[in-house]
Amino acid sequence: MKKRFIAVLLACSMVLSLGACGQRKDSSDGRESEKTSSQREDPADPSDAGDPIKLRIGFSTDQSDPRVQSSALFQQLVEEQTQGRIQVELHANGELGSDAELIQGIIDSSLDMTVSSAGNFAGYVTQVGVSAFPFLFSDFESAWNFIDGKEQQEIEKKLAEYNIKVLAHFDNGFRCVTTSKKAGPIRTVKDMEGLKIRTPENQIVMETLSALGANPHVLGFTQLFDALKKGDFDAQENPIPVIYNHKLYRVQKNLAITNHSYDAMPFVIREDLWKELSKQDQLILQASAIEAQQQNRQEVKRQTEEYLQKLEKKGMAITYPDLEEFKNKTASVYDYFGDSYGEDLMELLKNK
Numbered sequence: 001m002k003k004r005f006i007a008v009l010l011a012c013s014m015v016l017s018l019g020a021c022g023q024r025k026d027s028s029d030g031r032e033s034e035k036t037s038s039q040r041e042d043p044a045d046p047s048d049a050g051d052p053i054k055l056r057i058g059f060s061t062d063q064s065d066p067r068v069q070s071s072a073l074f075q076q077l078v079e080e081q082t083q084g085r086i087q088v089e090l091h092a093n094g095e096l097g098s099d100a101e102l103i104q105g106i107i108d109s110s111l112d113m114t115v116s117s118a119g120n121f122a123g124y125v126t127q128v129g130v131s132a133f134p135f136l137f138s139d140f141e142s143a144w145n146f147i148d149g150k151e152q153q154e155i156e157k158k159l160a161e162y163n164i165k166v167l168a169h170f171d172n173g174f175r176c177v178t179t180s181k182k183a184g185p186i187r188t189v190k191d192m193e194g195l196k197i198r199t200p201e202n203q204i205v206m207e208t209l210s211a212l213g214a215n216p217h218v219l220g221f222t223q224l225f226d227a228l229k230k231g232d233f234d235a236q237e238n239p240i241p242v243i244y245n246h247k248l249y250r251v252q253k254n255l256a257i258t259n260h261s262y263d264a265m266p267f268v269i270r271e272d273l274w275k276e277l278s279k280q281d282q283l284i285l286q287a288s289a290i291e292a293q294q295q296n297r298q299e300v301k302r303q304t305e306e307y308l309q310k311l312e313k314k315g316m317a318i319t320y321p322d323l324e325e326f327k328n329k330t331a332s333v334y335d336y337f338g339d340s341y342g343e344d345l346m347e348l349l350k351n352k
Helices: 002-016 066-081 099-107 126-132 140-147 150-162 203-211 221-230 240-245 271-276 279-313 323-329 332-336 343-350
Strands: 053-058 086-091 113-115 164-179 196-199 215-218 235-239 254-270 317-319
Touching (some): 053 066, 066 086, 066 254, 099 113, 140 164, 140 279, 150 164, 164 271, 164 279, 196 221, 203 332, 235 254, 254 271, 279 317, 332 343
Parallel strands (some): 053 113, 196 235, 254 317
Antiparallel strands (some): 113 254, 164 235
């Protein structure tokens, strides 16, 4: 891992030489890190003694989720490479809030870092959620190539206006639909009609499900299990690793492999804090984030491939609908968002 880390570190140096972009926010009203590099006599001197910089990362999911586990790798790498000058705290289980609240915490500087679905950032910069368009990708590799491309990078630069800097892109997998025993399995688009389905606050996902005839309602992830248990929803949609790791099979008995939306997850830090760090510390954080990204992607892909059998053993009935019918039904989603996403970007998606 050491050799792999050093290689990534060198690769990131070219990126960081361009410097951070966006306006600096005033964080005087937010929670400051205990000590930042701008408070040292010489920010470029990593040997400067004193209180460590403490970074808090908030998650809406619990410790079993790959995003939390990969962030633990980030934590290990950062603390090792800085010899404890930077310490990372992981706060899971929605301890610091829902996804929306965690992102707001980055914006107002009351939280240092988080990782959340790209669509959750689209409320600030609409185009950030582009990877969620229905049936845009057929496999993980094509999704990663797009997410790592220059178009996505240019879009995410606009998040600096909201005090958000993207360090890497974690993976949440392809979203699939689960239903209760009462609602029955999904075999065709007709089975989607009228389903009261829980979704995240992601406009593309909501419009996709509406196009399929379902009735989407937003609910925070930390409330999802109890809501399903009480029967507040007929259905929900999430990637396979989330369905298994968070035991949603206990309250949903059917799983349809729809893969209707890819769920990229920006791993972000607040921009004002980033600017206060020395260049060397920026390099370490950036390289550690990319190392964690690579581990996360492979783990999510592995879980997606392996957990179907486990879900069957847990009693879920799995169906494989004809996706051509679903694709045709959701083609209107691209037209619906065409104006807000821009002609150039929509043309890129068509030719992808």
